[in-house]
Amino acid sequence: MSTPGGHKNGIVEGIGGPPSTDVFIKALWRDNPVFVQVLGMCPVLAVSNTAMNALAMGLATAFVLLMSNILVSALRNFIPRQVRIASYILIIATFVTITDYAIQAISVDLHKSLGAFISLIVVNCLILSRAEAFAAKNTIGRSILDALGMGAGFTFALLCLGAVREVLGSGSLFGLRLFPDSFQEWIVMILPAGGFFTLAGLLLLINALQKRKKSTA
Amino acid sequence: MNAMTSISKSGAGNSRKMLFAMVAIGLLCALLISLTYEGTLPIIETKQAEALQRAIFRVLPGTATTRAYRLLPGGRFEAAEGEAESGEVVYAGFDDKGELTGVAIEAGGQGYAGIIRILYGYDPAEEAVVGMYVLESKETPGLGDKIEKDPDFLANFEALDVSLTADGSALKNEVVPVKDGEKEHPWQVDGITGATISSRAIGNMLGKSTARWVPLIHEHRAVFEPKNEERK
Amino acid sequence: MLDRTLHISTSPHIRKGISTDTIMLHVVLALLPVAAFAVFSFGWNALLLLFTTTAACVLTEHLLCLWSGKTSTVSDWSAVITGLLLGLTLPPIFPLWMAFLGGVIALALGKFIFGGLGYNVFNPALVGRAVLQAAFPVAITTWFPAFAPDRFRSLSASTLAFPFAEPPQVDAVTGATPLSAFKFEQMGTETADLALGLISGSTGETCAILILLGGLYLAARKMMNWRIPLAVLGSAFLLSAVLHWFDPQGCPSPFFMLFSGGLMLGAVFMATDMVASPITPLGVVLYGALIGFLTVIIRVWGGLPEGVMYAILLANAVSPHIDNWIQPRVYGTAKTKSPV
Numbered sequence: 001m002s003t004p005g006g007h008k009n010g011i012v013e014g015i016g017g018p019p020s021t022d023v024f025i026k027a028l029w030r031d032n033p034v035f036v037q038v039l040g041m042c043p044v045l046a047v048s049n050t051a052m053n054a055l056a057m058g059l060a061t062a063f064v065l066l067m068s069n070i071l072v073s074a075l076r077n078f079i080p081r082q083v084r085i086a087s088y089i090l091i092i093a094t095f096v097t098i099t100d101y102a103i104q105a106i107s108v109d110l111h112k113s114l115g116a117f118i119s120l121i122v123v124n125c126l127i128l129s130r131a132e133a134f135a136a137k138n139t140i141g142r143s144i145l146d147a148l149g150m151g152a153g154f155t156f157a158l159l160c161l162g163a164v165r166e167v168l169g170s171g172s173l174f175g176l177r178l179f180p181d182s183f184q185e186w187i188v189m190i191l192p193a194g195g196f197f198t199l200a201g202l203l204l205l206i207n208a209l210q211k212r213k214k215s216t217a
Numbered sequence: 218m219n220a221m222t223s224i225s226k227s228g229a230g231n232s233r234k235m236l237f238a239m240v241a242i243g244l245l246c247a248l249l250i251s252l253t254y255e256g257t258l259p260i261i262e263t264k265q266a267e268a269l270q271r272a273i274f275r276v277l278p279g280t281a282t283t284r285a286y287r288l289l290p291g292g293r294f295e296a297a298e299g300e301a302e303s304g305e306v307v308y309a310g311f312d313d314k315g316e317l318t319g320v321a322i323e324a325g326g327q328g329y330a331g332i333i334r335i336l337y338g339y340d341p342a343e344e345a346v347v348g349m350y351v352l353e354s355k356e357t358p359g360l361g362d363k364i365e366k367d368p369d370f371l372a373n374f375e376a377l378d379v380s381l382t383a384d385g386s387a388l389k390n391e392v393v394p395v396k397d398g399e400k401e402h403p404w405q406v407d408g409i410t411g412a413t414i415s416s417r418a419i420g421n422m423l424g425k426s427t428a429r430w431v432p433l434i435h436e437h438r439a440v441f442e443p444k445n446e447e448r449k
Numbered sequence: 450m451l452d453r454t455l456h457i458s459t460s461p462h463i464r465k466g467i468s469t470d471t472i473m474l475h476v477v478l479a480l481l482p483v484a485a486f487a488v489f490s491f492g493w494n495a496l497l498l499l500f501t502t503t504a505a506c507v508l509t510e511h512l513l514c515l516w517s518g519k520t521s522t523v524s525d526w527s528a529v530i531t532g533l534l535l536g537l538t539l540p541p542i543f544p545l546w547m548a549f550l551g552g553v554i555a556l557a558l559g560k561f562i563f564g565g566l567g568y569n570v571f572n573p574a575l576v577g578r579a580v581l582q583a584a585f586p587v588a589i590t591t592w593f594p595a596f597a598p599d600r601f602r603s604l605s606a607s608t609l610a611f612p613f614a615e616p617p618q619v620d621a622v623t624g625a626t627p628l629s630a631f632k633f634e635q636m637g638t639e640t641a642d643l644a645l646g647l648i649s650g651s652t653g654e655t656c657a658i659l660i661l662l663g664g665l666y667l668a669a670r671k672m673m674n675w676r677i678p679l680a681v682l683g684s685a686f687l688l689s690a691v692l693h694w695f696d697p698q699g700c701p702s703p704f705f706m707l708f709s710g711g712l713m714l715g716a717v718f719m720a721t722d723m724v725a726s727p728i729t730p731l732g733v734v735l736y737g738a739l740i741g742f743l744t745v746i747i748r749v750w751g752g753l754p755e756g757v758m759y760a761i762l763l764a765n766a767v768s769p770h771i772d773n774w775i776q777p778r779v780y781g782t783a784k785t786k787s788p789v
Contacts, residue, residue, distance in 0.1 A: 075242070078238060078241075079238055079242070080231070080234050080235045080238055082231075082235055083235045083238060083239055086239065087238065087239065087242050090239075090242055090243060090246055091242065091246065093246070094246035094249050094250055095249075097250050097253070098249060098250065098253045101253050101254060101257040101261070102253070102257060104257065104261045104264070105257040105260040105261050105264065107264075108261075108264045108265055108268050109268075112353075179613075180614075182611070182614040182615050183613060183614065183615065184544075184547075184585065184588075184610075184613060184614055184615040184616070186584040186585070187357070187360075187583065187584055187585065187586060188580060188583035188584035189584070191357075191583060193583055329752060357586070360586050360587065411586075411587055411590065414752060
């Protein structure tokens with residue numbers, strides 16, 4: 001639970017405060033759900049084999065996050081404390097189901113390639129943690145900004161992974177061939193192992209950058 | 218906060234409040250889900266039917282319209298009206314003059330990395346399989362997924378002999394997979410070097426499926442002829 | 450670097466003062482006949498391949514040391530061993546650019562990221578090969594016949610494939626290895642051919658006799674734990690003898706099992722990696738037996754014809770636990786859970 005002054009700890013937010021761009025930037029970059037909090041690894045590793053899948057997954061998650069944050073924030077004074085987790089899960093599951101239908105209606109192929117991972121958004125700890133740690137204690141305006149930032153941060157991170165994996169593993173980006181036909185695909189990159197390699201490489205890069213920034217500051 | 222106040226209230230009032238909140242949220246969620254379901258159902262159904270139709274067009278060259286038939290217990294076929302709820306379904310294809318181009322049949326079996334599901338087209342006039350399309354596979358990218366792309370492998374299914382014995386009860390020669398480059402007869406399926414297990418799996422599931430379906434369809438082929446059946 | 454860390458081993462504690470560098474140099478010497486035979490049977494392709502992997506490993510080690518501000522550890526010969534072993538486990542006409550990449554991955558991912566020599570959890574050469582196997586499954590199973598007549602006159606187009614380009618399809622008649630011949634075509638190979646290396650296969654795995662001689666040399670100089678190869682080969686022999694007795698069609702004879710594929714090379718030179726194997730005598734035997742069993746199981750029931758690489762990597766992963774599990778209890782103390 002939040003403590004007075006928990007604001008500075010980053011992930012657990014204090015109560016109140018007006019909506020400000022700081023909320024958005026913090027959620028997008030400084031507390032990036034994938035690169036900093038390392039949350040929601042299941043979809044990050046499983047459906048980042050192409051940039052398109054990564055983008056779709058990121059947007060689907062962002063949508064669920066936004067809608068559930070709005071509803072949780074709006075109902076925050078109505079939901080009794082003892083049943084709050086059950087209520088949040090109910091709300092999240094609803095929007096996941098809606099997203100599932102929507103993706104099916106947009107493209108059958110996309111739905112097939114994302115497979116069970118759409119339904120699994122419901123257990124993405126990123127969404128429940130934002131509902132519990134942020135939306136339940138903040139105004140709708142701030143919750144929207146937080147969801148937008150976190151959603152964009154999640155999508156951005158997935159897109160980074162998806163782009164690296166698709167370029168190396170299939171020689172293309174968003175399905176467009178980047179190299180001549182003779183390019184040798186690195187098949188490991190589209191296998192699950194490639195997800196771990198890429199994520200590890202990106203985390204290494206970001207930690208190294210932050211370390212350097214700290215030592216120069 | 219409300220957390221503090223709700224704890225201090227009496228137990229009965231508290232649980233009534235919890236119950237009320239959960240029911241209210243549940244109703245709200247149910248409303249949202251059913252609205253979305255109603256809104257997207259027709260779109261999803263059209264899209265799925267289109268996807269199936271595209272697959273049928275691929276395995277039955279020259280097809281313009283399709284029609285689903287259900288296999289009834291006892292081995293007869295019946296035109297499936299709307300959604301087929303139960304039983305196995307095959308799809309008859311007709312060209313733009315309304316002539317039967319063939320019957321598309323689903324088959325499946327264990328591949329290297331999971332179940333492979335295919336759709337293949339059987340042409341009763343040619344007594345041959347005339348096309349194969351992989352509906353679903355989890356085969357290794359770059360190796361096993363050659364079963365979907367390798368032109369030499371797909372050429373196996375342009376005229377795969379499934380002619381019947383004189384009494385029409387069984388295939389003259391069952392479809393069998395062979396090693397790459399050793400195909401000698403029109404009923405053999407050439408494998409792919411480097412994707413032995415996946416390509417053999419296709420050959421085997423075709424062998425099993427044709428041995429069962431082709432005599433059945435041949436026996437009841439009159440059902441599929443357009444003149445005996447009111448066209449849609 | 451090593452002498453700063455606490456040296457943990459069971460008794461005897463008084464030893465001859467052989468340094469790491471000396472042992473590593475002798476391992477290189479023991480590998481040289483194997484490498485020479487590889488060049489003799491597969492020609493210039495093999496020579497270039499071995500040179501590329503070794504250069505890649507040495508270069509990567511040197512650059513990574515420079516980059517992280519350490520003194521370069523290239524002179525301890527361990528990078529040379531990793532490079533040579535990696536090259537010896539790849540097919541002779543493996544594209545050089547992939548081989549180079551494999552060398553970089555072996556050193557960076559298999560060794561340096563864990564902290565360098567003495568800290569690697571897995572055998573670095575096998576880490577490199579495992580990544581290559583997953584990345585380029587076609588190239589790594591494209592074999593080349595041994596003793597091809599023009600092996601010293603021309604280079605394969607596959608070897609010289611342009612960086613990041615797909616190697617051209619070589620002639621379809623190139624020799625299948627004895628293992629894949631058995632797995633996919635139920636064809637056996639004479640044991641004598643296997644032992645003498647008159648067969649196709651990875652660059653350095655074909656001549657079992659030279660590998661054994663190298664191992665005997667190291668064992669005689671007490672620079673290698675002879676229990677490991679003995680346990681690996683013994684357990685593989687036993688399990689395949691039993692399986693062969695039950696089902697001669699599904700499992701090849703124990704002699705075929707021992708002399709085919711990379712089992713000999715793996716047992717003598719890779720399972721014996723001093724850092725990634727257990728240290729207690731009993732632990733070593735268990736570790737070796739695990740490798741032998743896993744190899745036979747993967748070869749007989751797995752989808753791939755060869756399983757030595759995965760067997761050794763898996764055994765590497767459990768080797769600290771083996772040591773922990775059989776750690777002798779100090780006399781008079783109660784049984785406690787010891788930390789890993």
